[in-house]
Amino acid sequence: MPQALPNFSSSVKLKYVKLGYQYLVDHILTFLLIPTMVGISVQIILLGPEEMLKIWRSLDIDLVQILCSSFLIILICTLYFMSKPRSVYLVDYACYKPPITYRVSFSTFMEHSRLNLKDNLKSVDFQMRILERSGLGEETCLPPAIHYIPPTPTMEAARGEAEEVIFSAIDSLMQKTGIKVKDIDILIVNCSLFSPTPSLSAMVVNKYKLRSNIKSYNLSGMGCSAGLISMDLARDLLQAHPNSYALVVSTEIITPNYYKGSERAMLLPNCLFRMGGAAILLSNKSRDKHRAKYRLVHVVRTHKGSDDKAYKCVYEQEDSQGKVGINLSKDLMVIAGEALKSNITTIGPLVLPASEQLLFLITLIGRKIFNPKWKPYIPDFKQAFEHFCIHAGGRAVIDELQKNLQLSSEHVEASRMTLHRFGNTSSSSLWYELSYIEAKGRMKKGDRVWQIAFGSGFKCNSAVWKCNRTIKTPTDGPWQDCIDRYPVHIPEIVKL
Amino acid sequence: MDLFPRFLYWFPLLCLFYNLWKKFDRRRHQNCYILDYECYKPSEDRKLNTRFCGEVIRRNKQLGLNEYKFLLKSIVSSGFGEDTYGPRMVLEGREMSPRLEDAVNEMNDFFLDTIDKLFKKTGILPSEIDVLVVNISMLAAVPSLSSLIIHHYKMREDIKVYNLTGMGCSASPIAINIVQNIFKTQRNVQALVVTSESLSLGWYTGKDKSMILSNCLFRSGGCALLLTNKLALKEKAMFKLKCLVRTHHGAKDESYDCCIQKEDDQGYVGFHLGKNLPKAATRAFVDNLKEISPKILPIRELLHFTLLTLIRETKKKCTKTGAGARPAINFKTGIDHFCLHTGGKAVIDAVAQNLNLSEHDIEPARMTLHRFGNTSASSIWYVLAYMQAKNRLKKGNKVFMISFGAGFKCNSCLWEVMKDLDQDGNVWKEFINSYPPKTIANPFLEKYGWINEEDPDTFHVSDDYVIP
Numbered sequence: 001m002p003q004a005l006p007n008f009s010s011s012v013k014l015k016y017v018k019l020g021y022q023y024l025v026d027h028i029l030t031f032l033l034i035p036t037m038v039g040i041s042v043q044i045i046l047l048g049p050e051e052m053l054k055i056w057r058s059l060d061i062d063l064v065q066i067l068c069s070s071f072l073i074i075l076i077c078t079l080y081f082m083s084k085p086r087s088v089y090l091v092d093y094a095c096y097k098p099p100i101t102y103r104v105s106f107s108t109f110m111e112h113s114r115l116n117l118k119d120n121l122k123s124v125d126f127q128m129r130i131l132e133r134s135g136l137g138e139e140t141c142l143p144p145a146i147h148y149i150p151p152t153p154t155m156e157a158a159r160g161e162a163e164e165v166i167f168s169a170i171d172s173l174m175q176k177t178g179i180k181v182k183d184i185d186i187l188i189v190n191c192s193l194f195s196p197t198p199s200l201s202a203m204v205v206n207k208y209k210l211r212s213n214i215k216s217y218n219l220s221g222m223g224c225s226a227g228l229i230s231m232d233l234a235r236d237l238l239q240a241h242p243n244s245y246a247l248v249v250s251t252e253i254i255t256p257n258y259y260k261g262s263e264r265a266m267l268l269p270n271c272l273f274r275m276g277g278a279a280i281l282l283s284n285k286s287r288d289k290h291r292a293k294y295r296l297v298h299v300v301r302t303h304k305g306s307d308d309k310a311y312k313c314v315y316e317q318e319d320s321q322g323k324v325g326i327n328l329s330k331d332l333m334v335i336a337g338e339a340l341k342s343n344i345t346t347i348g349p350l351v352l353p354a355s356e357q358l359l360f361l362i363t364l365i366g367r368k369i370f371n372p373k374w375k376p377y378i379p380d381f382k383q384a385f386e387h388f389c390i391h392a393g394g395r396a397v398i399d400e401l402q403k404n405l406q407l408s409s410e411h412v413e414a415s416r417m418t419l420h421r422f423g424n425t426s427s428s429s430l431w432y433e434l435s436y437i438e439a440k441g442r443m444k445k446g447d448r449v450w451q452i453a454f455g456s457g458f459k460c461n462s463a464v465w466k467c468n469r470t471i472k473t474p475t476d477g478p479w480q481d482c483i484d485r486y487p488v489h490i491p492e493i494v495k496l
Numbered sequence: 497m498d499l500f501p502r503f504l505y506w507f508p509l510l511c512l513f514y515n516l517w518k519k520f521d522r523r524r525h526q527n528c529y530i531l532d533y534e535c536y537k538p539s540e541d542r543k544l545n546t547r548f549c550g551e552v553i554r555r556n557k558q559l560g561l562n563e564y565k566f567l568l569k570s571i572v573s574s575g576f577g578e579d580t581y582g583p584r585m586v587l588e589g590r591e592m593s594p595r596l597e598d599a600v601n602e603m604n605d606f607f608l609d610t611i612d613k614l615f616k617k618t619g620i621l622p623s624e625i626d627v628l629v630v631n632i633s634m635l636a637a638v639p640s641l642s643s644l645i646i647h648h649y650k651m652r653e654d655i656k657v658y659n660l661t662g663m664g665c666s667a668s669p670i671a672i673n674i675v676q677n678i679f680k681t682q683r684n685v686q687a688l689v690v691t692s693e694s695l696s697l698g699w700y701t702g703k704d705k706s707m708i709l710s711n712c713l714f715r716s717g718g719c720a721l722l723l724t725n726k727l728a729l730k731e732k733a734m735f736k737l738k739c740l741v742r743t744h745h746g747a748k749d750e751s752y753d754c755c756i757q758k759e760d761d762q763g764y765v766g767f768h769l770g771k772n773l774p775k776a777a778t779r780a781f782v783d784n785l786k787e788i789s790p791k792i793l794p795i796r797e798l799l800h801f802t803l804l805t806l807i808r809e810t811k812k813k814c815t816k817t818g819a820g821a822r823p824a825i826n827f828k829t830g831i832d833h834f835c836l837h838t839g840g841k842a843v844i845d846a847v848a849q850n851l852n853l854s855e856h857d858i859e860p861a862r863m864t865l866h867r868f869g870n871t872s873a874s875s876i877w878y879v880l881a882y883m884q885a886k887n888r889l890k891k892g893n894k895v896f897m898i899s900f901g902a903g904f905k906c907n908s909c910l911w912e913v914m915k916d917l918d919q920d921g922n923v924w925k926e927f928i929n930s931y932p933p934k935t936i937a938n939p940f941l942e943k944y945g946w947i948n949e950e951d952p953d954t955f956h957v958s959d960d961y962v963i964p
Contacts, residue, residue: 059500072508079515083522085681155759195636197757197767198746199662202903205746212743212783217670220661221640233658233674240680302653305639305646316638318596326638342653457643 022383025355086242086284088235089292090465091179093280094172095431096165096251097478098141102275105138106131106496109271115149120262130271132493135395135416139482140274140423145255158194158255159203165251165277166200167207173279176476179245181208186237186246190219190226190427192456194253204249215241223314223455224391226250227278227427228463232299238284245285251277252426259325266325272394276425276432294449294465298350302343304458310335314456333400339460340404340452344379347462351384351448381405384448385464388412389433391453392419395490401452417486422478427453432478436486439479443471525683528676529724529733529914534614535874535881535923536606536692536718538581544715545578546939552586558703561955564947566705571712572941575841575862577933580715580869583695591699599635599696600644606692606718607645614720615649617921618732620686622649627687629674631660631667631873634757635694645690664755665837666901667691667873669909672723673740679725686726692718693872698757700766707766713840717871717878733914735895739791740909743784751776751904774846777839780906781850784898792896792910793830801825827851830894831910833883834858837899838865838875847898859932860886866936867927873899878923882931885924889917 024031044052113127145157166189174181187210189201199218204210215237222229227250234246254275259266283292304310313329349357356379363377381388388411390401398419402412414433422432430451437443447467454460474480544552553559553567584605585591585598615622628651630642637644640659645651656678663670668691675687695714700707724733745751754770790798804823827834834857836847844865848858860882868878876897883889891913898908919925 065505069505069508072512076508076511076515079512079519083515083519154763155757155765159758193636193638195634195661197633197662197664198752198755198902198904199664202662202744202746202752202905205744205903206749206752209747210744212745212747213741213787214744215673215742216744216746217658217660217674218662219659220636221638221642221659222657223639229658232656236681237677240677301656303643303646303651303655303657304653305643306650306653308647311639311643311647314639316596322595324596346654456639457646458639459643 022353022355025358026353028354086239087289088238088296089283089288089468090294090296091245091281091283091288091292092173092177093278093293093431093434094169094176095428095435095478096169096172096275096277098275102141102143102147103139104142104147104274106494110496112147112149116151116260117262123262123264123267126264127267127271128496130268132496133395134271135398135419135490136272136274136423137420137488137490139421143253143255143275146258150260151258153255153258155196155256158253159196161255161275162191162194162200162203162251162253163207165253165275166204166249166279169249169251169277169279170204170208170247172476173247173281177281179281181210183245184210184247185214185241185244186234187214187216187249188219188230188234188246189217189249189251190222190230191251191253192220192223192226192426193257194255195220200249223457223459224252224393224424224426224429225453225455225459225461227430228299228451228453228461229301229459231280231282231296231463232301232461234282235296235299238282243285244283246282248280248282249277250280250427250431252428257326259323261319261321261323261325263319263323263325263327265327265329266319268328269326272424274423274425276422276428278428278431280431290469292468293471295468296463297448297466298347298464300343300347300350300462302339302346302460304335304339304342304460307458310339310458313458333396335458336397336454336460337400337404339454339458340401343452343460343462344381347464348379351450351464352379352381353383356380356383378404378406381450382407382411385450386447387414387437387442387449389430389437389449389451390415392416392422392424392429392433393454394424395419397454413487416490417488420488420490421482421486435474435477436479436483438471438474439477439483440486441473443467445470525725525727526680527725528672528679528737529730530735530737530911531620531686531722531724531729531733532614532618532921533719533721533734533877533880534610534617534921535878536610536716536720537923538605538716542581542584542587542716543579544582544586546943548587549940550944552591555589555591556701556703558701559708560703561947561950561952563703563705563708567708567712568940568944568947570709572938573841574712574938575844575865575936576715576869576938577866577936578938579867581717583699583716585696586699592701594696594699596637596697599694600637602696602716603632603635603641603692603694604644606716607641607648607690610718610720611645611649611688611690613921614722618722620722622651624686625651625655625688626682626685627675627678628655628657628690629660629671629687630658630690631663631671632692632694633661633664633667633872634698635696636661645688662902663873664901664903664905665839665870665872665875666899666903666905666907668719668876668899669740669742669897669907672737672909673742675723676737676740679723684726685724687723689721689723690718691720691873691877693874698765698767700764702760702762702764702766704760704764704766704768706768706770707760707764709769710767713870715869715871717868717874719874719877721877730914734917735911736914738894738910738912739788741784741788741791741907743780743787743906745776745780745783745904745906748776748779748904751780754904755902774842776904777843777900777906778846778850780900780904781847781898784906784908788908788910789825789827792894793825793827797826797829824852827896831896832893833888833895834861835876835879835883835895835897836861838868838870838879839900840870841865843900862936863931866933867924867931873901875899881922882924882928884917885919885922885928887918889913891915
């Protein structure tokens with residue numbers, strides 16, 4: 001008993017020391033400025049009112065000079081405010097909710113798998129083991145073409161899926177925000193694996209009869225991190241075009257990419273990828289400053305393509321029988337960890353409070369100069385962000401990131417629950433996670449959100465948003481009918 | 497105390513001048529310059545001559561006499577010569593079952609050849625590239641083709657990369673639009689734009705007439721460009737972007753459906769080109785011209801045109817009879833050279849008629865169509881290369897580029913030539929002296945004209961028939 005007590009008290013003392021240090025360093029400017037201001041004001045007050053009037057009269061300024069100076073000052077202020085980079089606001093976003101008829105429960109999936117791969121029982125077993133450990137739930141959805149035995153991925157079915165996902169999301173967004181289609185100036189659509197001609201962006205222009213001078217872009221092949229790449233492009237475009245709305249649509253069309261062969265490493269995406277899509281409205285209009293939900297603070301992109309292993313870890317290729325599928329290599333986690341480290345190195349200085357940066361700098365200098373055996377200091381990102389949206393790539397990705405960033409289970413709850421309810425919806429998963437946090441009523445004004453996504457290539461992109469207004473628990477959205485059941489405990493292995 | 501009022505005046509004035517200078521300086525750094533560009537010339541073993549085209553058509557067992565007659569008519573009037581290039585899998589006889597590997601290798605050949613040459617020409621290192629935009633319409637691979645380039649050239653980690661697909665033949669100005677916007681917000685940026693088309697997986701193997709046409713029209717080609725807004729490189733730049741206008745007619749159903757990739761009745765995926773394609777193209781073209789003309793033509797010409805139109809309108813109101821021909825804008829007052837998308841002979845003829853261009857003006861486009869075919873988004877760069885090879889581009893000249901694409905889009909841009917350009921490192925250099933040839937008719941008619949005489953009931957080609 002006596003041994004336990006000193007440890008406890010010393011750890012509490014340490015905690016308070018750390019808190020005090022953080023407070024001091026974070027607010028150092030205030031600490032320096034306040035005494036100076038107090039000193040000056042005391043001096044001025046000591047002078048007395050008559051002295052001040054005497055100084056003022058001796059300046060000998062008349063009306064004209066006052067007017068000119070004030071005019072100049074106003075002009076400078078206007079120029080300064082006009083030349084500041086425009087803020088990009090997220091007015092609102094909408095996620096696609098698949099109908100319940102597209103649901104694929106474990107039993108359905110395994111039965112279809114057994115019938116489709118009847119000659120390859122080992123592959124069926126492999127799929128079952130993946131599904132048990134995947135972290136997916138029983139309500140994830142696949143498009144209708146995949147429900148056939150064998151699946152019928154025609155181009156028409158793919159277009160049908162694209163139309164359903166994208167148009168539902170955009171309709172829902174229009175209803176939420178109340179904007180008219182003719183107001184949209186920029187359109188960006190990103191879908192990795194399906195790129196028909198004319199593009200999906202042309203399909204959106206056709207359906208909603210958008211203006212003929214719309215700036216439309218169709219990005220593809222950029223993997224699960226394409227949503228944040230579209231955000232980066234939208235931000236650059238909104239800087240160059242004042243007073244505009246940008247509509248960004250992120251989705252992944254599953255129909256044409258269902259792997260029909262039996263090579264094991266390529267069956268993995270079949271088990272994980274599910275239907276989903278999101279439509280996001282961005283604006284740089286000053287009138288949206290009050291009704292926007294979030295403000296975009298930073299977007300940081302890291303591309304590890306120059307490294308051979310990183311480039312080959314997510315690769316589309318044909319198997320020995322000529323069937324096309326995506327091959328996921330075994331060292332995906334290691335590469336993801338390294339890409340994350342690169343990304344953190346860039347984003348750290350931008351978002352971490354001064355206290356963390358100072359600690360990191362001290363340990364870095366210490367390691368270089370004094371003793372290389374010092375443990376590298378991992379900055380505490382929980383100081384910089386209130387919420388984390390980690391791309392729901394798979395259970396292993398979320399576990400790895402939780403360990404690397406030292407996050408609690410509440411921080412990664414949004415990612416785990418999205419993986420459970422919707423599966424890996426690729427680039428739109430970040431928006432389902434954000435929607436979860438809002439549905440739980442946890443989003444308050446001033447909260448900072450960090451969205452991290454990984455993608456083939458190998459890319460790690462992250463975006464930092466700041467919440468603009470406290471968000472009331474939404475009555476619509478993809479989580480509306482099931483949020484009360486969450487969070488759910490997801491066991492390590494679900495016995496099938 | 498005398499110093500204090502002086503300070504009160506000068507300080508705001510200094511701030512004002514500083515802000516004005518900052519604004520002006522920013523504008524100077526927003527210009528988009530082309531440092532250099534390189535067009536792709538595939539290897540000689542990929543040429544599709546007349547005899548080989550006949551072989552390819554014969555190999556498709558689905559086609560019958562009617563389809564042969566239709567194809568003959570199309571190819572004869574296509575404006576192609578004997579030297580256009582096709583994808584390797586067609587030349588190896590595997591067009592019925594192309595593989596993903598073929599498509600990726602096709603792109604790899606292009607990247608390694610062209611981008612290497614471009615870096616060597618300009619002396620820029622791959623690690624200096626800040627922005628990469630790749631547009632290849634019909635192939636979306638994982639990882640993207642832009643990642644393939646980054647991987648091969650070991651580019652930096654913080655590179656901004658965008659991979660556009662599905663945007664059709666008018667995608668070049670769209671890629672340049674992205675770069676132009678990035679240039680407006682960041683300084684000292686160097687961008688690499690790569691544009692091409694992947695034909696391997698889009699080869700149509702059915703017999704729908706509207707879809708076989710794409711097999712006859714599209715050919716292999718590509719272009720890589722280096723753009724920058726660095727003021728230090730202004731002296732080395734070839735072109736400066738003056739303005740860029742995009743028009744999207746996707747809102748109209750007929751425009752959207754006239755050029756669409758879909759399955760035919762038998763389930764073969766192909767590129768459907770509808771009958772109202774020329775009409776949709778003309779509408780988009782007119783809209784685009786309406787928007788870009790005020791930006792590129794001198795005021796004198798605009799006033800002249802307005803005056804003539806007003807006179808014509810008043811004449812129409814006063815007299816009951818017709819008021820004579822519509823006044824035409826003379827585009828040559830603001831534009832010296834025209835780079836037209838080589839969509840086909842009909843497209844070039846239609847644009848030439850609309851803009852009142854002479855044979856000399858459309859010679860580059862016609863010759864590009866003859867020598868390289870319709871290389872989709874990169875065709876306008878081949879046309880530009882022809883003009884450069886013929887020593888037509890002098891400092892201060894204005895070059896107008898216009899391209900059409902699926903959707904239906906019409907994009908155009910105006911470039912100013914920064915210095916007198918010569919033939920160095922041009923894709924046309926080796927054979928420019930043989931252009932323009934005396935005749936551009938291809939020998940298809942004399943070789944296969946006999947098909948027109950055949951009767952469907954008696955037509956039969958034996959399996960061992962060898963095309964002479």
